[in-house]
Amino acid sequence: MKKELAHEYITLIPNLFGSFSELNKNATELSHMQNHVIEYLFMNKRAFNLKEISTGLDIAKQQLTNVVSALEVQGYLVKKPDPKDKRAVLIALTPKGKEVQEKKWAEIYNRFSQNLTKLNEEEQRDLQFALHKVNVLLTKMEG
Amino acid sequence: MKKELAHEYITLIPNLFGSFSELNKNATELSHMQNHVIEYLFMNKRAFNLKEISTGLDIAKQQLTNVVSALEVQGYLVKKPDPKDKRAVLIALTPKGKEVQEKKWAEIYNRFSQNLTKLNEEEQRDLQFALHKVNVLLTKMEG
DNA sequence: TTATTTAGTAATTATAATTTTACTAAATAT
Protein backbone atom coordinates (compact mmCIF):
# COMPACT_ATOMS: atom_id res chain seq x y z
CA MET A 1 0.00 0.00 0.00
CA LYS A 2 2.79 2.41 0.89
CA LYS A 3 4.36 1.35 -2.37
CA GLU A 4 1.44 2.61 -4.41
CA LEU A 5 1.36 5.80 -2.41
CA ALA A 6 5.03 6.52 -3.09
CA HIS A 7 4.39 5.73 -6.71
CA GLU A 8 1.68 8.36 -6.93
CA TYR A 9 4.10 10.87 -5.47
CA ILE A 10 6.77 9.95 -8.01
CA THR A 11 4.22 10.31 -10.78
CA LEU A 12 3.30 13.76 -9.59
CA ILE A 13 6.77 15.18 -10.12
CA PRO A 14 6.88 14.87 -13.93
CA ASN A 15 3.32 16.20 -13.99
CA LEU A 16 4.63 19.43 -12.52
CA PHE A 17 7.83 19.46 -14.51
CA GLY A 18 6.34 21.60 -17.25
CA SER A 19 5.43 24.38 -14.87
CA PHE A 20 8.65 23.95 -13.05
CA SER A 21 10.99 24.33 -15.97
CA GLU A 22 8.93 27.25 -17.17
CA LEU A 23 10.01 29.12 -14.06
CA ASN A 24 13.46 29.85 -15.38
CA LYS A 25 12.64 30.81 -18.91
CA ASN A 26 12.80 34.40 -20.13
CA ALA A 27 15.26 35.05 -17.33
CA THR A 28 16.75 38.00 -19.10
CA GLU A 29 18.95 39.99 -16.84
CA LEU A 30 19.93 37.26 -14.40
CA SER A 31 22.28 34.33 -14.68
CA HIS A 32 21.19 30.78 -13.96
CA MET A 33 22.74 30.76 -10.51
CA GLN A 34 21.39 34.19 -9.65
CA ASN A 35 17.93 33.00 -10.55
CA HIS A 36 18.28 29.90 -8.43
CA VAL A 37 19.28 31.95 -5.42
CA ILE A 38 16.41 34.41 -5.51
CA GLU A 39 13.99 31.61 -6.38
CA TYR A 40 15.18 29.71 -3.32
CA LEU A 41 14.72 32.72 -1.08
CA PHE A 42 11.30 33.44 -2.55
CA MET A 43 10.02 29.89 -2.16
CA ASN A 44 11.11 29.59 1.42
CA LYS A 45 9.80 33.01 2.35
CA ARG A 46 12.45 33.98 4.87
CA ALA A 47 16.02 35.25 5.15
CA PHE A 48 18.87 32.76 4.94
CA ASN A 49 22.57 32.95 5.56
CA LEU A 50 25.07 31.92 2.92
CA LYS A 51 25.73 28.52 4.37
CA GLU A 52 22.03 27.64 4.37
CA ILE A 53 21.65 28.61 0.73
CA SER A 54 24.80 26.71 -0.06
CA THR A 55 23.40 23.53 1.50
CA GLY A 56 19.90 24.02 0.17
CA LEU A 57 21.00 24.48 -3.41
CA ASP A 58 23.94 22.10 -3.14
CA ILE A 59 26.56 24.54 -4.36
CA ALA A 60 29.83 25.63 -2.78
CA LYS A 61 29.66 28.67 -0.53
CA GLN A 62 32.65 30.14 -2.40
CA GLN A 63 30.48 30.35 -5.48
CA LEU A 64 27.77 32.19 -3.62
CA THR A 65 30.04 35.04 -2.61
CA ASN A 66 30.09 36.38 -6.17
CA VAL A 67 26.55 35.44 -7.09
CA VAL A 68 25.09 37.07 -4.01
CA SER A 69 27.18 40.21 -4.19
CA ALA A 70 26.17 40.68 -7.84
CA LEU A 71 22.52 40.34 -6.85
CA GLU A 72 23.07 42.83 -4.08
CA VAL A 73 24.61 45.39 -6.43
CA GLN A 74 21.67 44.98 -8.81
CA GLY A 75 19.24 45.55 -5.94
CA TYR A 76 17.59 42.13 -5.81
CA LEU A 77 18.61 41.37 -2.26
CA VAL A 78 20.09 42.89 0.86
CA LYS A 79 22.64 41.56 3.33
CA LYS A 80 22.48 42.33 7.00
CA PRO A 81 24.45 40.91 9.91
CA ASP A 82 22.82 38.08 11.81
CA PRO A 83 22.25 39.33 15.38
CA LYS A 84 22.48 35.80 16.70
CA ASP A 85 25.76 34.89 14.99
CA LYS A 86 28.32 37.60 14.40
CA ARG A 87 30.05 35.51 11.74
CA ALA A 88 26.95 35.13 9.64
CA VAL A 89 25.13 37.40 7.21
CA LEU A 90 21.42 37.16 6.58
CA ILE A 91 20.31 37.51 2.99
CA ALA A 92 16.80 38.69 2.16
CA LEU A 93 14.95 39.63 -1.02
CA THR A 94 14.21 43.28 -1.68
CA PRO A 95 10.82 44.30 -3.13
CA LYS A 96 12.55 44.29 -6.53
CA GLY A 97 13.72 40.71 -5.98
CA LYS A 98 10.26 39.57 -4.94
CA GLU A 99 8.68 41.29 -7.90
CA VAL A 100 10.86 39.44 -10.40
CA GLN A 101 9.83 36.13 -8.86
CA GLU A 102 6.16 36.98 -8.64
CA LYS A 103 6.15 37.81 -12.32
CA LYS A 104 7.40 34.34 -13.16
CA TRP A 105 4.79 32.67 -10.99
CA ALA A 106 2.05 34.77 -12.52
CA GLU A 107 2.78 33.18 -15.88
CA ILE A 108 2.39 29.68 -14.48
CA TYR A 109 -0.78 30.81 -12.76
CA ASN A 110 -2.24 32.08 -16.02
CA ARG A 111 -1.36 29.00 -18.00
CA PHE A 112 -2.92 26.80 -15.35
CA SER A 113 -6.08 28.85 -15.29
CA GLN A 114 -6.37 28.53 -19.03
CA ASN A 115 -5.94 24.74 -19.02
CA LEU A 116 -8.54 24.53 -16.31
CA THR A 117 -11.24 25.01 -18.91
CA LYS A 118 -10.56 21.46 -20.06
CA LEU A 119 -12.13 20.19 -16.85
CA ASN A 120 -15.83 20.35 -16.07
CA GLU A 121 -17.26 21.90 -12.91
CA GLU A 122 -17.20 18.69 -10.91
CA GLU A 123 -13.63 17.87 -11.89
CA GLN A 124 -12.54 21.35 -10.93
CA ARG A 125 -14.08 20.94 -7.48
CA ASP A 126 -12.41 17.55 -7.10
CA LEU A 127 -9.06 18.95 -8.16
CA GLN A 128 -9.24 21.80 -5.71
CA PHE A 129 -10.10 19.46 -2.85
CA ALA A 130 -7.38 17.00 -3.80
CA LEU A 131 -4.71 19.68 -4.24
CA HIS A 132 -5.58 21.17 -0.88
CA LYS A 133 -5.35 17.77 0.77
CA VAL A 134 -2.00 17.05 -0.86
CA ASN A 135 -0.59 20.41 0.22
CA VAL A 136 -1.73 20.00 3.79
CA LEU A 137 -0.39 16.47 4.12
CA LEU A 138 2.92 17.10 2.38
CA THR A 139 3.49 20.07 4.66
CA LYS A 140 2.76 17.90 7.66
CA MET A 141 5.20 15.26 6.43
CA GLU A 142 8.05 17.72 6.17
CA GLY A 143 7.46 19.26 9.58
CA MET B 1 -13.27 29.77 -7.02
CA LYS B 2 -10.88 29.23 -9.92
CA LYS B 3 -8.61 31.65 -8.14
CA GLU B 4 -8.35 29.46 -5.07
CA LEU B 5 -7.81 26.42 -7.23
CA ALA B 6 -4.91 28.02 -9.09
CA HIS B 7 -3.54 29.10 -5.74
CA GLU B 8 -3.47 25.51 -4.50
CA TYR B 9 -1.58 24.54 -7.62
CA ILE B 10 0.96 27.31 -7.10
CA THR B 11 1.38 26.22 -3.49
CA LEU B 12 2.07 22.67 -4.60
CA ILE B 13 5.15 23.58 -6.60
CA PRO B 14 7.33 24.72 -3.69
CA ASN B 15 6.09 21.68 -1.76
CA LEU B 16 7.73 19.50 -4.37
CA PHE B 17 10.77 21.69 -4.78
CA GLY B 18 12.79 19.74 -2.24
CA SER B 19 12.40 16.47 -4.09
CA PHE B 20 12.90 18.21 -7.33
CA SER B 21 16.20 19.85 -6.58
CA GLU B 22 17.40 16.61 -5.04
CA LEU B 23 17.16 15.03 -8.47
CA ASN B 24 20.34 16.65 -9.69
CA LYS B 25 22.53 16.16 -6.69
CA ASN B 26 25.33 13.60 -6.62
CA ALA B 27 25.42 13.89 -10.39
CA THR B 28 28.95 12.66 -10.57
CA GLU B 29 29.93 11.77 -14.08
CA LEU B 30 27.54 14.04 -15.94
CA SER B 31 27.46 17.77 -16.48
CA HIS B 32 24.42 19.87 -15.62
CA MET B 33 23.23 20.07 -19.20
CA GLN B 34 23.82 16.37 -19.81
CA ASN B 35 21.70 15.61 -16.80
CA HIS B 36 18.91 17.88 -17.96
CA VAL B 37 18.79 16.16 -21.32
CA ILE B 38 18.55 12.59 -20.08
CA GLU B 39 16.15 13.67 -17.35
CA TYR B 40 13.93 15.24 -19.98
CA LEU B 41 13.96 12.10 -22.10
CA PHE B 42 13.29 9.93 -19.07
CA MET B 43 10.36 11.98 -17.80
CA ASN B 44 8.65 12.10 -21.14
CA LYS B 45 9.22 8.43 -21.87
CA ARG B 46 9.73 8.62 -25.61
CA ALA B 47 12.31 9.56 -28.24
CA PHE B 48 12.70 13.21 -29.23
CA ASN B 49 14.56 14.99 -31.96
CA LEU B 50 17.02 17.74 -31.18
CA LYS B 51 14.64 20.55 -31.93
CA GLU B 52 12.05 19.19 -29.52
CA ILE B 53 14.58 18.93 -26.71
CA SER B 54 15.82 22.38 -27.57
CA THR B 55 12.34 23.84 -27.23
CA GLY B 56 11.39 21.74 -24.22
CA LEU B 57 14.45 22.71 -22.23
CA ASP B 58 14.67 26.22 -23.67
CA ILE B 59 18.26 25.98 -24.83
CA ALA B 60 19.79 26.62 -28.24
CA LYS B 61 20.00 23.63 -30.54
CA GLN B 62 23.67 24.46 -31.22
CA GLN B 63 24.40 23.70 -27.59
CA LEU B 64 22.72 20.33 -27.83
CA THR B 65 24.99 19.09 -30.60
CA ASN B 66 27.91 18.80 -28.19
CA VAL B 67 25.92 17.74 -25.17
CA VAL B 68 24.11 14.99 -27.02
CA SER B 69 27.15 13.66 -28.83
CA ALA B 70 29.05 13.46 -25.53
CA LEU B 71 26.16 11.49 -24.01
CA GLU B 72 26.15 9.24 -27.04
CA VAL B 73 29.87 8.51 -26.73
CA GLN B 74 29.38 7.67 -23.05
CA GLY B 75 26.57 5.27 -23.95
CA TYR B 76 23.65 7.09 -22.28
CA LEU B 77 21.67 7.56 -25.46
CA VAL B 78 21.45 6.55 -29.09
CA LYS B 79 20.68 8.55 -32.21
CA LYS B 80 18.78 7.11 -35.12
CA PRO B 81 17.37 8.80 -38.23
CA ASP B 82 13.74 9.80 -38.07
CA PRO B 83 11.92 7.77 -40.75
CA LYS B 84 9.32 10.51 -41.09
CA ASP B 85 11.75 13.38 -41.53
CA LYS B 86 15.05 12.78 -43.23
CA ARG B 87 16.54 15.93 -41.75
CA ALA B 88 15.82 14.90 -38.18
CA VAL B 89 17.49 12.52 -35.76
CA LEU B 90 15.61 10.75 -33.00
CA ILE B 91 17.33 10.56 -29.65
CA ALA B 92 16.46 7.82 -27.16
CA LEU B 93 17.86 6.67 -23.82
CA THR B 94 19.84 3.43 -23.67
CA PRO B 95 19.33 1.02 -20.75
CA LYS B 96 22.37 2.68 -19.17
CA GLY B 97 20.75 6.09 -19.53
CA LYS B 98 17.51 4.88 -17.98
CA GLU B 99 19.34 3.21 -15.14
CA VAL B 100 21.09 6.41 -14.11
CA GLN B 101 17.76 8.21 -13.95
CA GLU B 102 15.98 5.43 -12.09
CA LYS B 103 18.67 5.50 -9.45
CA LYS B 104 18.02 9.16 -8.78
CA TRP B 105 14.27 8.63 -8.50
CA ALA B 106 14.81 5.73 -6.14
CA GLU B 107 16.38 8.11 -3.65
CA ILE B 108 13.38 10.41 -3.73
CA TYR B 109 11.14 7.38 -3.37
CA ASN B 110 12.99 6.24 -0.27
CA ARG B 111 12.99 9.60 1.37
CA PHE B 112 9.27 9.97 0.77
CA SER B 113 8.56 6.53 2.19
CA GLN B 114 10.50 7.43 5.30
CA ASN B 115 8.64 10.70 5.85
CA LEU B 116 5.39 8.85 5.40
CA THR B 117 5.67 7.52 8.92
CA LYS B 118 4.80 11.00 10.17
CA LEU B 119 1.25 10.46 8.91
CA ASN B 120 -1.24 8.10 10.50
CA GLU B 121 -3.12 5.38 8.61
CA GLU B 122 -6.07 7.56 7.72
CA GLU B 123 -3.91 10.41 6.52
CA GLN B 124 -1.92 8.04 4.35
CA ARG B 125 -5.12 6.76 2.75
CA ASP B 126 -6.27 10.33 2.18
CA LEU B 127 -2.93 11.30 0.66
CA GLN B 128 -2.94 8.38 -1.72
CA PHE B 129 -6.45 9.16 -2.90
CA ALA B 130 -5.71 12.85 -3.29
CA LEU B 131 -2.42 12.29 -5.14
CA HIS B 132 -4.11 9.90 -7.49
CA LYS B 133 -6.87 12.39 -8.18
CA VAL B 134 -4.39 15.19 -8.81
CA ASN B 135 -2.36 13.06 -11.20
CA VAL B 136 -5.40 11.98 -13.17
CA LEU B 137 -6.81 15.47 -13.48
CA LEU B 138 -3.51 17.20 -14.27
CA THR B 139 -2.91 14.64 -17.00
CA LYS B 140 -6.34 15.33 -18.40
CA MET B 141 -5.68 19.07 -18.35
CA GLU B 142 -2.54 18.73 -20.41
CA GLY B 143 -4.11 16.43 -22.99
C1' DT C 1 42.40 28.64 28.00
C1' DT C 2 43.47 26.39 23.98
C1' DA C 3 42.14 23.74 20.03
C1' DT C 4 38.89 22.96 16.61
C1' DT C 5 34.79 24.10 13.79
C1' DT C 6 32.19 27.09 11.25
C1' DA C 7 30.62 31.37 8.23
C1' DG C 8 32.18 34.11 5.02
C1' DT C 9 35.60 36.05 1.61
C1' DA C 10 39.09 35.96 -2.07
C1' DA C 11 41.89 34.59 -5.94
C1' DT C 12 43.18 31.17 -9.31
C1' DT C 13 42.47 27.51 -12.53
C1' DA C 14 39.71 24.38 -15.11
C1' DT C 15 35.59 23.23 -17.16
C1' DA C 16 31.00 24.10 -18.91
C1' DA C 17 27.37 26.95 -20.78
C1' DT C 18 25.96 30.62 -23.90
C1' DT C 19 26.07 33.41 -28.07
C1' DT C 20 27.12 34.37 -32.70
C1' DT C 21 27.77 33.28 -37.33
C1' DA C 22 27.61 30.18 -40.97
C1' DC C 23 26.89 26.13 -43.45
C1' DT C 24 24.27 21.59 -45.58
C1' DA C 25 20.32 19.09 -46.75
C1' DA C 26 15.60 18.16 -46.45
C1' DA C 27 10.88 20.03 -46.06
C1' DT C 28 7.45 23.24 -47.10
C1' DA C 29 5.27 27.40 -49.15
C1' DT C 30 4.47 30.41 -53.13
Next chain:
DNA sequence: ATATTTAGTAAAATTATAATTACTAAATAA
Protein backbone atom coordinates in the same frame (compact mmCIF):
# COMPACT_ATOMS: atom_id res chain seq x y z
C1' DA D 1 10.11 25.46 -60.17
C1' DT D 2 11.84 28.51 -57.05
C1' DA D 3 12.09 30.59 -52.59
C1' DT D 4 11.86 30.07 -47.85
C1' DT D 5 11.83 27.64 -43.67
C1' DT D 6 13.46 24.02 -40.72
C1' DA D 7 16.73 20.28 -38.48
C1' DG D 8 21.06 19.54 -37.55
C1' DT D 9 26.15 20.52 -37.42
C1' DA D 10 30.42 23.26 -36.67
C1' DA D 11 33.77 26.53 -34.88
C1' DA D 12 35.02 30.68 -32.32
C1' DA D 13 34.53 33.90 -28.67
C1' DT D 14 32.41 35.25 -24.47
C1' DT D 15 30.65 34.47 -20.11
C1' DA D 16 29.30 31.47 -16.22
C1' DT D 17 30.06 27.75 -13.22
C1' DA D 18 33.02 24.53 -10.52
C1' DA D 19 36.95 23.13 -7.83
C1' DT D 20 41.00 24.13 -5.23
C1' DT D 21 43.45 26.46 -1.80
C1' DA D 22 43.90 29.74 1.66
C1' DC D 23 42.71 33.22 4.74
C1' DT D 24 39.97 35.98 8.86
C1' DA D 25 36.97 36.18 12.64
C1' DA D 26 33.55 34.31 15.49
C1' DA D 27 31.65 30.16 17.74
C1' DT D 28 32.08 26.00 20.11
C1' DA D 29 34.41 21.87 22.22
C1' DA D 30 38.09 19.95 24.98
